[in-house]
Amino acid sequence: MYPRWLWPLSALPGVVWLLILFLLPLYAVLALAFGTVDPILLSGVPAWNPLDWNPGWMSHVLDLLVPGNILWDVFLRTCRYVVISLVGCILIGYPVAYYVARHASRTKSLLLILLVLPFWISYLMRMLAWINLLSPGGYGLRFLSDTGISSVLHHLGIISDPSNYLSGQSFTVILALIYGYIPFFILPLYASLDRIDQSHLEAARDLGASPFRAFLHVTLPLSKTGLLGGAVLITLPMFGDYYTPNIVSGAPSTTMIGNQIDLYFHGGPQPTIGAAITVLLAGFLMILMLYYMRTVHRASRELAA
Amino acid sequence: MHPKERRLATTRRDFLLRSGGAAVSLSSISGLLAACGSTTPADNGAGGGWPTGAGGIPLARPSHPVTLERWEAPIASGMKPETGGTFTIFNYPEYIDTAVLKAFGKKYGVTVKVTPFDDITTGVTKLASGTVSPDVTEMTPDLLPRVVAGKLVKPLNLDYIPNLKNVWSGFRSPYYDVGSRYGVPYTVYSTGIAYRTDRVKEDIPNLKPNPWDIFWHAQAYKGKTALLSEVRETIAMALLHRGIKDINTEDPKRVNQAVKDLQELYKVCSIKVGDLQYQTVPEDKAWLNQAWSGDMLAGYLYYLPNKETGKLLRFWNPGYGNGPIGSDLWSICSTTKKPVLAHLFLNYMLDNGVAYKNFVDFNGYQPPLDEIQPETLISKGVIPESLADSVLTERDFGGKALVEGPLTTAGQSLWQDGYATFQSGA
Numbered sequence: 001m002y003p004r005w006l007w008p009l010s011a012l013p014g015v016v017w018l019l020i021l022f023l024l025p026l027y028a029v030l031a032l033a034f035g036t037v038d039p040i041l042l043s044g045v046p047a048w049n050p051l052d053w054n055p056g057w058m059s060h061v062l063d064l065l066v067p068g069n070i071l072w073d074v075f076l077r078t079c080r081y082v083v084i085s086l087v088g089c090i091l092i093g094y095p096v097a098y099y100v101a102r103h104a105s106r107t108k109s110l111l112l113i114l115l116v117l118p119f120w121i122s123y124l125m126r127m128l129a130w131i132n133l134l135s136p137g138g139y140g141l142r143f144l145s146d147t148g149i150s151s152v153l154h155h156l157g158i159i160s161d162p163s164n165y166l167s168g169q170s171f172t173v174i175l176a177l178i179y180g181y182i183p184f185f186i187l188p189l190y191a192s193l194d195r196i197d198q199s200h201l202e203a204a205r206d207l208g209a210s211p212f213r214a215f216l217h218v219t220l221p222l223s224k225t226g227l228l229g230g231a232v233l234i235t236l237p238m239f240g241d242y243y244t245p246n247i248v249s250g251a252p253s254t255t256m257i258g259n260q261i262d263l264y265f266h267g268g269p270q271p272t273i274g275a276a277i278t279v280l281l282a283g284f285l286m287i288l289m290l291y292y293m294r295t296v297h298r299a300s301r302e303l304a305a
Numbered sequence: 306m307h308p309k310e311r312r313l314a315t316t317r318r319d320f321l322l323r324s325g326g327a328a329v330s331l332s333s334i335s336g337l338l339a340a341c342g343s344t345t346p347a348d349n350g351a352g353g354g355w356p357t358g359a360g361g362i363p364l365a366r367p368s369h370p371v372t373l374e375r376w377e378a379p380i381a382s383g384m385k386p387e388t389g390g391t392f393t394i395f396n397y398p399e400y401i402d403t404a405v406l407k408a409f410g411k412k413y414g415v416t417v418k419v420t421p422f423d424d425i426t427t428g429v430t431k432l433a434s435g436t437v438s439p440d441v442t443e444m445t446p447d448l449l450p451r452v453v454a455g456k457l458v459k460p461l462n463l464d465y466i467p468n469l470k471n472v473w474s475g476f477r478s479p480y481y482d483v484g485s486r487y488g489v490p491y492t493v494y495s496t497g498i499a500y501r502t503d504r505v506k507e508d509i510p511n512l513k514p515n516p517w518d519i520f521w522h523a524q525a526y527k528g529k530t531a532l533l534s535e536v537r538e539t540i541a542m543a544l545l546h547r548g549i550k551d552i553n554t555e556d557p558k559r560v561n562q563a564v565k566d567l568q569e570l571y572k573v574c575s576i577k578v579g580d581l582q583y584q585t586v587p588e589d590k591a592w593l594n595q596a597w598s599g600d601m602l603a604g605y606l607y608y609l610p611n612k613e614t615g616k617l618l619r620f621w622n623p624g625y626g627n628g629p630i631g632s633d634l635w636s637i638c639s640t641t642k643k644p645v646l647a648h649l650f651l652n653y654m655l656d657n658g659v660a661y662k663n664f665v666d667f668n669g670y671q672p673p674l675d676e677i678q679p680e681t682l683i684s685k686g687v688i689p690e691s692l693a694d695s696v697l698t699e700r701d702f703g704g705k706a707l708v709e710g711p712l713t714t715a716g717q718s719l720w721q722d723g724y725a726t727f728q729s730g731a
Binding site for chain 1: 430
C-alpha cells in the first residue's frame with residue numbers, strides 16, 4: 001500500500017519547475033511592464049509590489065495598439081503570417097501525419113525518424129540554409145524558377161520579385177515559418193491519429209460511410225485534440241518569433257510583433273515598453289490557450305461518456 | 306552579429322504622431338518618463354544651459370568637451386601586475402584577434418577569455434545587473450557618461466598606459482573624456498556607403514546634390530539595398546539626406562521627418578536593415594549598403610568569394626564634417642580583480658605592433674594610431690587603392706566632425722520610437 005501523499009508528491013518537480021522557470025519570469029515581465037526605468041543606466045526596474053505598479057507604460061502601449069496606430073499594423077501583420085503559416089502547416093502536415101499513422105506499416109519507424117530528424121539541427125541553422133537555397137544561383141531558387149512556380153506565384157501577386165526571394169517578401173517569411181515549425185505540428189497530430197481505434201473506422205464503413213465520410217465524421221473529430229495541440233504548439237512561439245523574419249527577410253515591411261519587443265529590450269531607455277507589449281501578447285495568447293483547454297476538456301468528457 | 310552592431314536609445318514619438326498628437330506626443334512621452342522616474346532632473350538644462358544626460362553629466366560634443374569626475378581614486382602607480390587565473394574581456398564577438406589575446410595571456414601568465422555581448426547597450430545592461438564581472442570592457446563615447454555615473458567603470462591611472470602617446474593627439478584627451486580619465490581609444494570609423502561597381506552604375510561620390518540621396522533613387526537595386534540596423538546611424542543618414550548636419554538633434558519635427566523619409570524606402574527599394582554588410586556586399590547579396598568604414602576592409606580581407614571581387618568593392622566616405630564618425634574605446638570594469646593587469650591590457654592594445662596586427666590580420670577596424678596612414682597601407686599592399694577611403698586620418702576627427710554624441714533621456718526615447726516606427730514597416 002502506497003502512502004496517499006506519494007502520487008501528489010511526484011508532481012512536485014514539475015510544480016517547482018513551473019514556479020521557477022515560468023511563473024516567476026512571467027511575474028518579472030509583469031513587474032517590469034508596470035515598473036520604472038533606472039534614471040542613470042536606463043535599465044528596467046521591476047515593481048515587485050503590485051501596490052507600486054505604474055500603469056503608464058501599459059496604457060501607452062494600449063494606445064499604440066489602437067487600429068491605425070503602428071503597433072496595430074505590426075500586430076495585424078503578425079496575425080496574418082501566423083494564420084497563413086498555420087493553414088500551411090495543416091495542409092502539409094495533416095496528410096503526412098495521417099499517412100504515417102494509418103498507412104505506413106513497415107516504413108513507420110523510418111518515417112518517424114525522418115520526422116524527428118529536423119530536431120537534430122538547430123532552428124537557426126535550418127533558417128540560415130534558406131539563405132543559400134534562395135540566393136542567386138541557389139538550388140531552391142533554381143528549382144522554383146525552372147518548374148515555373150516562381151512565375152505562377154508572381155502572376156498571382158504572391159511574390160513581387162521572382163528572382164529575389166530574399167528581398168523582404170512576406171511569402172518567404174511565411175514559407176520559412178512553415179518550414180521551421182511544421183515538425184512541431186506533425187508529431188502531436190501523429191500521436192493523436194495513431195491512437196484512434198481502427199474499429200471506429202470499420203464501424204463507420206460497415207454502416208455505409210464512404211472513406212471520405214468516415215474520415216470527415218470519425219477520424220477528423222477524433223484527431224481534433226491533436227490538431228489543436230499541434231496548432232497551439234506552433235502558434236504560440238510563432239507569435240513571438242523575431243529571428244525568422246530577421247534571417248530570411250530583414251526588411252521592415254515584414255516585421256513581426258516579436259521584432260518590436262526585441263527592439264525595445266535590446267537597449268535604450270524604454271525596456272518597459274518591450275515588457276508591456278510582451279504582457280499584452282501573452283494575454284492575447286492566453287485566450288487561444290483557454291480555447292484549446294476548453295476543447296480538450298470537452299473532448300475528454302465526451303470520451304469518458 | 307557584426308562587431309559594430311550597436312543599438313542606442315530612442316522614443317515612441319512617431320507612434321503618437323500617427324495617433325494624431327504630433328504636438329502632444331513629446332510632452333506626453335516626457336511626462337510618462339518623468340512619471341516613471343526615468344528622466345533625470347538634470348535633463349535639459351542643469352549644466353548651465355547646456356543639456357545633460359545620465360547622472361547630470363553634460364552631453365559631450367567636440368565643441369563642448371566634458372571632463373568626467375573621478376568617482377574614486379585611480380590605483381596607485383608602480384604596482385606589479387596580478388598573475389594567474391582568468392582575465393576577462395567584455396566585447397563584441399569577433400572584434401579582437403585571438404592571437405593578440407593569447408600573446409597577452411602568455412606574457413602575463415593569465416588565461417584570457419572573451420565574454421561577448423550582442424551590442425554595447427545590452428552589454429551595459431549586463432554590467433549594471435552584475436550578471437557579468439569582466440576585467441575590461443569595450444565602450445563607446447556616448448555610453449561612457451552613463452557607465453561612469455553608474456560607477457561601472459574605474460578611473461584610469463595613465464602612468465600604466467604610456468602607449469597612449471601612440472594615438473592621434475586628439476584621442477589622447479578626447480572631447481568625451483578630457484584627460485582620458487576612463488578610457489583609451491580602440492578603433493575609429495566613419496559611416497558611409499558600401500557598394501559594388503559592377504552593380505551600382507551611379508558615381509556615388511560625385512552625386513549631386515547629396516550622395517546620400519542614392520538610397521531614395523535605388524529602384525534599380527530593389528531588394529539589394531540595406532541600411533545599418535542601428536537607431537542613430539539610420540536616422541542620422543536620413544537627416545543628412547535632408548542636408549541636416551545636426552545628427553544629435555532632439556527636435557521632434559526633424560526626427561519625425563527623417564523617419565518619414567526612411568519609410569519611403571520601403572517602396573523605393575524594398576529597403577532591408579541588417580549588420581552583415583561586410584559579408585553580403587562582397588558576396589553579391591547586397592549591392593548598395595550603408596556601412597561603417599571598417600566593413601569593406603573586413604570584407605576585402607575575409608569575405609571575398611574570389612580575388613576579382615575585391616576590385617569591385619567601394620566605400621564612399623562622406624569626408625570631414627559631412628558624415629558620422631565614431632570611435633570605440635576600452636575601459637576598466639569596476640568588477641575587476643586585476644586592476645593593474647587591466648591597465649596593462651589597455652596599454653598593450655595601444656602598442657603599435659599589436660594594434661596594427663589586430664587591425665590588418667583580423668579586425669578591419671582601424672586604431673587611431675599615428676603610424677597607420679592610408680598611403681602606407683596601400684604601398685604595403687594591405688588594402689587596395691580602391692578602398693583607400695576606408696582608412697581615416699586624424700583630420701576626419703577635427704572640430705567640425707559629425708559625432709553621434711550622447712542624448713538626453715527624452716532624446717533617446719524620441720530616436721528609439723522613430724526607429725521603431727521605421728522598423729514597423731507601417
